[in-house]
Amino acid sequence: MSDAHPGRILPGWASSKMEISNLKPPSPEGPVLLAEGLSTPVQITYRALVWRRLKRDRTAMIGAVLVVFLTLIAVFAPVLAPHDPSDQFRDGLTPDGEPIPSTLLHGSLRFPLGTDANGRDLLSRILYGARVSLIVGVLANSLAVALGTIIGSVAGYFGGFLETILMRFTDIMMAFPTLLLAMTLVAILKPSMWIIIVVIGAVYWTWIARVVYGQVVTLREREFMIASRALGAGRLYILVRHILPQLVPTIIVWGTLGIATNVMLEASLSYLGIGVQPPTPSWGGMIQEAQSYYRTAPWMVIFPGLAIMLTVFAFNLLGDGLRDALDPTQVGKL
Amino acid sequence: MWTYLARRILQTIPVLFGISVITFVLIYYLPADPARMYAGPSATVATVARIRHELGLDQPLWVQYADYMGRVLHGDLGFSYRKQIDVTTLILTRIPYTLALICGGVFVELAIGLPVGIASAVARGRLADRLGMILALLGVSAPPFWLGLLLLYWFGYVVPIFPLGGTGTPLHLVLPALTAGLGGAAWYARMMRSSALDILSTDYVRTARAKGLSQFLVVLKHMLPNALNPIITMAGMDIPWFIGGVVLVEQVFDWPGLGRLAVEAIETVDVPLILGTVIVTALAVVISGIIIDVVQALVDPRIRHGR
Numbered sequence: 310m311s312d313a314h315p316g317r318i319l320p321g322w323a324s325s326k327m328e329i330s331n332l333k334p335p336s337p338e339g340p341v342l343l344a345e346g347l348s349t350p351v352q353i354t355y356r357a358l359v360w361r362r363l364k365r366d367r368t369a370m371i372g373a374v375l376v377v378f379l380t381l382i383a384v385f386a387p388v389l390a391p392h393d394p395s396d397q398f399r400d401g402l403t404p405d406g407e408p409i410p411s412t413l414l415h416g417s418l419r420f421p422l423g424t425d426a427n428g429r430d431l432l433s434r435i436l437y438g439a440r441v442s443l444i445v446g447v448l449a450n451s452l453a454v455a456l457g458t459i460i461g462s463v464a465g466y467f468g469g470f471l472e473t474i475l476m477r478f479t480d481i482m483m484a485f486p487t488l489l490l491a492m493t494l495v496a497i498l499k500p501s502m503w504i505i506i507v508v509i510g511a512v513y514w515t516w517i518a519r520v521v522y523g524q525v526v527t528l529r530e531r532e533f534m535i536a537s538r539a540l541g542a543g544r545l546y547i548l549v550r551h552i553l554p555q556l557v558p559t560i561i562v563w564g565t566l567g568i569a570t571n572v573m574l575e576a577s578l579s580y581l582g583i584g585v586q587p588p589t590p591s592w593g594g595m596i597q598e599a600q601s602y603y604r605t606a607p608w609m610v611i612f613p614g615l616a617i618m619l620t621v622f623a624f625n626l627l628g629d630g631l632r633d634a635l636d637p638t639q640v641g642k643l
Numbered sequence: 644m645w646t647y648l649a650r651r652i653l654q655t656i657p658v659l660f661g662i663s664v665i666t667f668v669l670i671y672y673l674p675a676d677p678a679r680m681y682a683g684p685s686a687t688v689a690t691v692a693r694i695r696h697e698l699g700l701d702q703p704l705w706v707q708y709a710d711y712m713g714r715v716l717h718g719d720l721g722f723s724y725r726k727q728i729d730v731t732t733l734i735l736t737r738i739p740y741t742l743a744l745i746c747g748g749v750f751v752e753l754a755i756g757l758p759v760g761i762a763s764a765v766a767r768g769r770l771a772d773r774l775g776m777i778l779a780l781l782g783v784s785a786p787p788f789w790l791g792l793l794l795l796y797w798f799g800y801v802v803p804i805f806p807l808g809g810t811g812t813p814l815h816l817v818l819p820a821l822t823a824g825l826g827g828a829a830w831y832a833r834m835m836r837s838s839a840l841d842i843l844s845t846d847y848v849r850t851a852r853a854k855g856l857s858q859f860l861v862v863l864k865h866m867l868p869n870a871l872n873p874i875i876t877m878a879g880m881d882i883p884w885f886i887g888g889v890v891l892v893e894q895v896f897d898w899p900g901l902g903r904l905a906v907e908a909i910e911t912v913d914v915p916l917i918l919g920t921v922i923v924t925a926l927a928v929v930i931s932g933i934i935i936d937v938v939q940a941l942v943d944p945r946i947r948h949g950r
Contacts, residue, residue: 481661484932486924488887489905493921496909497669573786577891580788581906596789600895603792604800614789621784629780 362634369630375623383439390433391421394590401428408606423608425598431609434590435616441579441591442620445506446572452510453571454564457517458556464518465525466548476522482515488577495583502585505578509571517563521556528552558635566628569621576617592617644940651936655929662925663715667708670918715922721915723908730919734901738923740810741900744823744889747816751824752831757874759828760835761862764843775832782829787888791822791895808897823892827885834877838870872943879935882928 353361363369382389392398401424403409410423422431464475482490494508528534528551537547578584579593587594592613599609678695686694695701699710714721720730763775795818799807805818842848843866851865890902897903901920908916 477657477661481658481665483883484658484662484925484928485665485921486883486886486890486928488884488890489902489921489924492890492905492909493666493669493917496912496917497672569784573784576786577788577887580786580891581894583909593786593788596786596792600792603796607796610789610792610796614786614793617789618781618785621786622781625780625784 359634363630366630366634368626369634372623372626372628372630375619376627379439379620379623380443382436383443386436386440390430390436391418392430392433394434394437395429395588397428398424398430399428401430408602408609410606410608422612423606425595425609426602426606431595431612434595435592435612438590438592438595438613438616439620441502441585441589442572442575442617445502445509445575445585446568446620446624449506449509449513449571449575450564450567452506453513453567454517454560456510456514457519457563458521458553458560460514461518461521462525462548462552462556465522466529466552467544468529475518479515479518479522482512483519485512487512488574491574491578492581492583495578500578500583500586502589505575505584509574513567513571513574517559517567520559520563524556524559525552528555562628562632562635565624565631569624569628572617572620572624647940648933648937651933655933658929659926662929663712663922664708666918666921666925667711668704670914671704671707711918720919720922723913723916725908725911725913725916730915733904733916734919734923737899737901737904740898741889741893741902743816744819744892744898744900745885747820748823748827748885748889748892751820752827755824755828756831757835759832761839761867761870763832763836764839765858765862767840767843772836776836779829779832782825783833785826786891787822787826788891788895790825791818791892794818794822795895808895810899819892819896819898822895823885823889826888827881830881831874831877834874835870838873839866842866842870868942872939875935875939875942879932879939882931882935886924886928 398420401409401420408424408426408428409420411421412419412423413421420430420432422435425431425434460475460479464472464479491508491512494511495504498504498508534547534551537551542550575584575591576593576596579591580597582594582597584593585591587598595613596610599606599613603610678691678698678700699707702710711721718731720734722728723730723733726733759775759779763772763779766772795807798818799805806812806815809815848861848865851861856865886902889900890905892898893900893902894906901924904916905920905924907913908920
């Protein structure tokens, strides 16, 4: 992305901006940001600034790299996995029928992370498990963000009766313990991956709706809204052209942080046995299967849990970094 | 204060009403037939039909709802077909266990989270701060049921200090409370740190330092009371998640609380029990919300005067 756009701002949401012109320092040449620590002031667009901040944020970049890494694992699981995840190997169990620990201990690559109680290769199951986690995490969160943004912005912008109805409904949904509501819904609708995506989306949107609602309510009163109304813009036009672009940073941050939460929710449901059903390998389900073996075969618990933790950690790191980078109050910091 | 409290309690009535309606409608569309469950698999069609009529299950949705709510308001949550026992009695026997777990978990959250957050803020940018925050982010990212199993393995099996599940002595509570609280502790540490950093950069803290106040007194008298405010708000938002986490912890440790009861109810499609546990936990969320708001109003006079 080019940083050199003298006197001009990139088109798109970045230019319809976070009130760049309201941020100091003002410049006669138009809305620009001054970069601190440089001898001559450079003009730089908001989008370029965000990208620059993000690149310099070491923890955010670690998060980004991990996210790419996990995505690659999910996509190439069939290539990477040494075995089929549902193959039960006769040499995958001890003569007494117990799961075996990592074969790396005696220099063999046969079962690098050991096997589970059915003699299946743990590494292969974990690699395949990345698919369920990421698909559910990403899709459920997209649904939640879409629902939350629509409900929050409509309630916030139109106000009145719609606002009361929508926000009271949000309050009610938020009073349910999240996991318990999801459990009940999944049980009613019969567990499958698609149902879980819909259910997680349906219990998680409330948080985004609250945040979006709060932002839209403050935006509603701003001068440029009034100006736009005065110029004869319709309500829907204002909502789509002026309000939604302002929500993009929020959507990006929640679109990332929310994945972390939803990966955890999926794992929790699967752990409780009301998630993705066997034989499809899911990390939460693997830990549930491992529960009766945690004393004799702790690896069955440890590795899937590490996978969950790494995934949630990666999206948390990236989301935190994005939030800092997108924060318009931190103008001076590059 | 009392008007504030009264207003706050009145606000919860529509929420509770909404919760009961949503839950009831959801359960109404449950594919399993409660009359068949009640009668058992060997009952004849005629018997099932008679039971359906006796239970009022052949009535329209709104009649059933009005009937159910009428009884709920008298403290009667119905009868569990599966367990052949009163739902109210069953839930009442489980509440003390869940309450003990929640208290233990919240204690762990605050006792670990707040000091770590404050220490991190004071040592901003130094090694301790970075290390603390990375640990906190890992703690937030670790699934509670996994942490629980690891704690069981290390401190119950490898080094047998604590019992492997069950209840009875205070020792039984240690691992479940740790499991319920560690994730939250990490979360509070992060919140406390950022809240504390905001306060530490204010003018009045600079003034306090300039007049020669020690670091300890600045933190205790000037930072803490102000930094706690956003934390209390966060605590209110955390409740629905925390109670969800308790369900998982109870599952790991076979802890006989409400969470396990809810899971059992869902697994066995025990309709009155599902309704009962969901409504009681939602009520708990609402009540905790009120308590949090009252605490906040006590701490922050701006709120209780509605400004």
